[in-house]
Amino acid sequence: MSRNKxxxxxxxxxxxxxxxxxxxxxxxxxxxxxxxxxxxxEALKDISFSIGEGEIVGYIGPNGAGKSTTIKIMSxxxxxxxxxxxxxxxxxxxxxxxxxxxxxxxxxxxxQLWWDVPVLDSFELLRDIYKIPDAKYKQNVAMLTDMLDLxxxxxxxxxxxxLGQRMRCEIAASLLHxxxxxFLDEPxxxxxxxxxxxxxxxIKTLNKEQGVTVILTTHDMxxxxxxxxxxxxxxxxxxxYDGSLEELRGRFGTGRxxxxxxxxxxxxIDIQGATLMDWxxxxxxxxxxxxxxxxxxxxxRLSEKVEIVDIAVTSKDLDEMIVELxxxxxx
Amino acid sequence: MKAYVSIWRxxxxxxxxxxxxxxxxxxxxxxxxxxxxMIFAAFYSGSSGGEPISLQDLITYVWLQQVFLxxxxxxxxxxxxxxLITSGNIAYExxxxxxxxxxxxxxxxxxxxxxxVLRCFPILFITFLLPEPYRMSAxxxxxxxxxxxxxxxxxxxxxxxxxxxxxxxxxxxxxxxGSILMISVAGEFxxxxxxxxxxxxxxxxxxxxxxxxxxxxDFPFRVYSGHIPVTEAAWGIAIQLxxxxxxxxxxxxxxxxxxxxxxxxxx
Numbered sequence: 001m002s003r004n005k006x007x008x009x010x011x012x013x014x015x016x017x018x019x020x021x022x023x024x025x026x027x028x029x030x031x032x033x034x035x036x037x038x039x040x041x042e043a044l045k046d047i048s049f050s051i052g053e054g055e056i057v058g059y060i061g062p063n064g065a066g067k068s069t070t071i072k073i074m075s076x077x078x079x080x081x082x083x084x085x086x087x088x089x090x091x092x093x094x095x096x097x098x099x100x101x102x103x104x105x106x107x108x109x110x111x112q113l114w115w116d117v118p119v120l121d122s123f124e125l126l127r128d129i130y131k132i133p134d135a136k137y138k139q140n141v142a143m144l145t146d147m148l149d150l151x152x153x154x155x156x157x158x159x160x161x162x163l164g165q166r167m168r169c170e171i172a173a174s175l176l177h178x179x180x181x182x183f184l185d186e187p188x189x190x191x192x193x194x195x196x197x198x199x200x201x202x203i204k205t206l207n208k209e210q211g212v213t214v215i216l217t218t219h220d221m222x223x224x225x226x227x228x229x230x231x232x233x234x235x236x237x238x239x240x241y242d243g244s245l246e247e248l249r250g251r252f253g254t255g256r257x258x259x260x261x262x263x264x265x266x267x268x269i270d271i272q273g274a275t276l277m278d279w280x281x282x283x284x285x286x287x288x289x290x291x292x293x294x295x296x297x298x299x300x301r302l303s304e305k306v307e308i309v310d311i312a313v314t315s316k317d318l319d320e321m322i323v324e325l326x327x328x329x330x331x
Numbered sequence: 332m333k334a335y336v337s338i339w340r341x342x343x344x345x346x347x348x349x350x351x352x353x354x355x356x357x358x359x360x361x362x363x364x365x366x367x368x369m370i371f372a373a374f375y376s377g378s379s380g381g382e383p384i385s386l387q388d389l390i391t392y393v394w395l396q397q398v399f400l401x402x403x404x405x406x407x408x409x410x411x412x413x414x415l416i417t418s419g420n421i422a423y424e425x426x427x428x429x430x431x432x433x434x435x436x437x438x439x440x441x442x443x444x445x446x447x448v449l450r451c452f453p454i455l456f457i458t459f460l461l462p463e464p465y466r467m468s469a470x471x472x473x474x475x476x477x478x479x480x481x482x483x484x485x486x487x488x489x490x491x492x493x494x495x496x497x498x499x500x501x502x503x504x505x506x507x508x509g510s511i512l513m514i515s516v517a518g519e520f521x522x523x524x525x526x527x528x529x530x531x532x533x534x535x536x537x538x539x540x541x542x543x544x545x546x547x548x549d550f551p552f553r554v555y556s557g558h559i560p561v562t563e564a565a566w567g568i569a570i571q572l573x574x575x576x577x578x579x580x581x582x583x584x585x586x587x588x589x590x591x592x593x594x595x596x597x598x
Binding site for chain 1: 333334336337338341344345348418419420422423425426427428429430590591592593
C-alpha cells in the first residue's frame, strides 16, 4: 500500500461560535427577552497538521478544547471560518456528499441506530443509503459480527441493548460501507473494562488488517496507550503537541515514585535529589527524577539506616504527563 | 432513490406501531367530524338558500378533512427531527452521502402516509355507512375521483414542503414551538380547516387563494365533491405544481444557508 503522508491536511483552520450569554436568575432572564448579549468563542485558532494514510492518531485535550469541533470539520459537518482542509483530495464541507462515502464516524455520545427497531434494520437502511453492493454488505456484516461479537444482539431492538452492546453496534454501523478513514469521538465513554478491551482490539485489527486510518478522541489515556502511535494535543483551540507517545514519555517520563517498606526505627530520612512524599514507621514514599538521582543511590542510602523489606517503583503514568502538559500550557 | 425508499419503509414500519394512538385518533376525528357537521347543518337549516356550497358537499368536505387529517395538518410534527437539531444528533445525518433536504422530506412524507394509512380506511368505511345527512357521498364522476387523488397527492407534497420550512427555521430558533404556532394557526385557517374556504367572506377568500395553504386541503376536497369542476381542477394542478416548485426551491436554499451556519449542539 502506498502511504501518503499528507493524506489528511489541515492548514490554519479556525472556527468561532457566537454564543448568547446570560447570567442565571429571573431578572437576567427577563432582561434577555429584550437585549441579547453575544460573545464570540474561538473554538479553534489556526490549527494545522497532517496525517498519513494508515495511521492511528490520538486526538486529546481537556473538555471544551475543540476536539469534537475539529472532528466535525474534518468529517464535513461544520464549515470552518477560515483555513483549508483536504482529506483524500476532498474538501469535506464542500464535497460533503461525495466525501462522506469514504469515511466512517462514531460519536460516542450520540446514536445513529434507530431506537425502536432491531439493529439489523438500521444496518439495512445504511446499506441502502451508502449503496453498498449486496455481496460486500453481507461480507462486512459477517466480518463485523464475528469481530465485535454481535451475533446475539443483531435481532434486538436498540433500546434493549446495554451501552457496551450498543457501542459495538454503533462502531459496526460506521464500518458497513468499508470506509478508509474512521473518526471515533470518545468511543469508549462509559464502557466497562471488557467492552473497552473488545473495542480497542477491534480498532487495532481493523487498522492492521485493512489499513483503515483512525482518528480517535478520548479522555481515557489507556485508549491512547493501547492504540495510538501518534498524539495530537489541543487546548484552548490551539494545537499544543504533535508527536509520538515515546517522545512525550521522554519529555515527561523521567519522574519516578518509589515506595519502600522497611523495618527499623529511624524517623524521616532526607535524601539529596529525591523528595519525601509520605512517611510512616514502616513505609516511605519518595519521588525522584532519573536524570538527577538513580534508584540504586536511594536504596543504598536507605539501607544504611533501615532494613528494607520491599521496594515498588512506578513511573509517571500517561494521565499525569498529560496533566503536566496541560499545566505547561496553562489550560 | 433506493435509500429514500428504505428510509421511507423504516419510518413507515415505525409509524405503524402506534396502534393505540391511531384508535384514539380515529375516535377523535369522528367526533370532530360530527360536531362540525352538526354546526353547519344548523346554520344551513336556518338560511334562506343561495349558499356558496351545498350541505352535502360541505359534509363530504368535513369528512375528507377528518379522514386525511395527517395529510393536511400543519401541526403534525416529527419530534425526532426537532430533537436531531436541538440535541446535535444532526451530526450523524450530515455524515450520510445524501442531501439533508430530500432525506428529511422523505422522512416527513413517510410519517404522514403511515399515519394516514392506519386511520383513513376505517374512518372512510364508517362515514360511508352513516345515516343521512351525515353520510359521506361518492364523487360525481370517475374523472373527479381521479383528479382528487392527483390533487391530494400533490397537496401532500406541498404540505411537506411547507412543514420543511418549519424544520429549517429551528436551525435558527432552536425551538419549534414558535414556528409551528405561527405557521399552523395561520396556515390551517387559510387552508379552510376551521371555516371551509367557500364560506369565508370574499376578501378572506382572495387571501386564501393567493397563498399555498388552501391547495393542500380545500382544493382536493372540493375536486372530490365536484364543487370544483374537472376543467378548473386541471388548472389547479398547474398551480399546485408551481407552489411545489417555489416551496422546494426556497426550502433547499434555506437549508443550504442553515447548514453553513449550523452549530452542532452539545459538543
